[in-house]
Amino acid sequence: MEILIAEDDLTSRRILEAVLFKWGYDVISVDNGNDAVDKLLEAKTPKLCLLDWIMPGKDGVDVCSIIRNQDNPVAHYIILLTSKAEKHDITKGLDSGADDYIIKPYDKNELKARINVGSRILKLQNAMAEKEKFKGVLEMSGAICHELNQPLMVISGYSDILLMDCLEDHPQYKTIKEINKQSNRMGSITRKLMRITKYKTKTYLKTNIVDIEEA
Numbered sequence: 001m002e003i004l005i006a007e008d009d010l011t012s013r014r015i016l017e018a019v020l021f022k023w024g025y026d027v028i029s030v031d032n033g034n035d036a037v038d039k040l041l042e043a044k045t046p047k048l049c050l051l052d053w054i055m056p057g058k059d060g061v062d063v064c065s066i067i068r069n070q071d072n073p074v075a076h077y078i079i080l081l082t083s084k085a086e087k088h089d090i091t092k093g094l095d096s097g098a099d100d101y102i103i104k105p106y107d108k109n110e111l112k113a114r115i116n117v118g119s120r121i122l123k124l125q126n127a128m129a130e131k132e133k134f135k136g137v138l139e140m141s142g143a144i145c146h147e148l149n150q151p152l153m154v155i156s157g158y159s160d161i162l163l164m165d166c167l168e169d170h171p172q173y174k175t176i177k178e179i180n181k182q183s184n185r186m187g188s189i190t191r192k193l194m195r196i197t198k199y200k201t202k203t204y205l206k207t208n209i210v211d212i213e214e215a
Contacts, residue, residue, distance in 0.1 A: 001025060001026070001047070001048060001119060001122075002025070002026045002027075002028060002046035002047070002048070003020055003025045003026070003027055003028070003046055003048040003049070003050065003115070004027075004028050004029075004030070004036065004039055004040065004045075004046040004048070004049045004050065004051075005017065005020070005027060005028070005029045005030070005050050006029075006030050006031075006032070006033060006035070006036035006049070006050070006051045006052055006055060006060070006063065007029070007031065007050070007052045007055065007081070008031045008032060008052060008054075008055040008056055009052075010031070012052075013029055013031065016050065017029055019108060019111075023112060023115075025048075025115075028046055031055070031056070032055055032056040032057040032058075033051075033055050033056070033057040033058030033059055033060065033062055033063045034056075034057035034058055035057070036049075036051060036058070036063050037058060037063055037066050037067070040063070040067050040074075040076060041067075041070070045074055045076070046076075047074070047075060047076055047077060047122050048076070048077050048079075048115065048118050048119060048122065049076055049077065049078045049079065050079050050081055050115075051063055051064070051078060051079070051080055051081065051098075052080075052081050052082065053080055053081065053082030053084060053093065054082065060080050060081075060082065060093070060098070061080075061092060061093060061096040061098075062096075063078075064078055064080070064093075064096040064097035064098050065096045065097055067097065068096070068097030075122065075125045075126075075129070077099050077100075077118035077119075077121055077122050078097065078098045078099050078100075079098065079099065079100040079101070079102060079114060079115070079118060080093045080098045080100070080101045080102070081102055081104060081106070082101070082102075082103065082104060083103065083104045084103075085103050099118065099121075100114050100117070100118065102114060138196060141193050141194070141196065142193075142194050144193075145190035145191075145193050145194045146194075148186070148190050149187065149190055152183050152186050152187045152190070153187070155179065155183040156180060156183040156184055156187060159176055159177075159179045159180035159183060160180060162176045163176055163177065163180060189212065192212050192213070193212065196210075196212070196215040197215075198215055200214035200215045202214070
């Protein structure tokens, strides 16, 4: 997982980078709030962030406010790092949109534990987002299948009637038979789609597609 550090003090930033690398994180570092905002607004932005409160340009609280007030906010987990320890400071930091708050100088074990909490929350948020996305796909699939079923029934019904009045040696018999077969097949597929309750995929060419038989 990537993690963004916004810390203007070079020594503190280097130490933090080394610690996070040791813990297995990919680290992106900036030394001011303006660059932090730019990074957090990128399409492929780090979701986990450590922001110093006081730094050049926009401070940590400003960065939190800007990120949280986006029209389409990304689910970032933001931890403020600061020496401000008064209750009103903590309240201000959290009200600005920070998820957590660590007072400098911080204990490395505490920092690791808080980052782990953030990582777990982000994973839960991603899982919930995928669940909602899947729910939307199912609802759309159900609506499409419902709309398709009526014309499919008409095609299948008329082809049944034509087959009843058509001898096997008729030049159009095989064509009508194939139309009937494929319309019934399409009806079977729509019924399977409407019964999907779980997400299963299979490899197709160089990508993955929904496995209708297993879903």
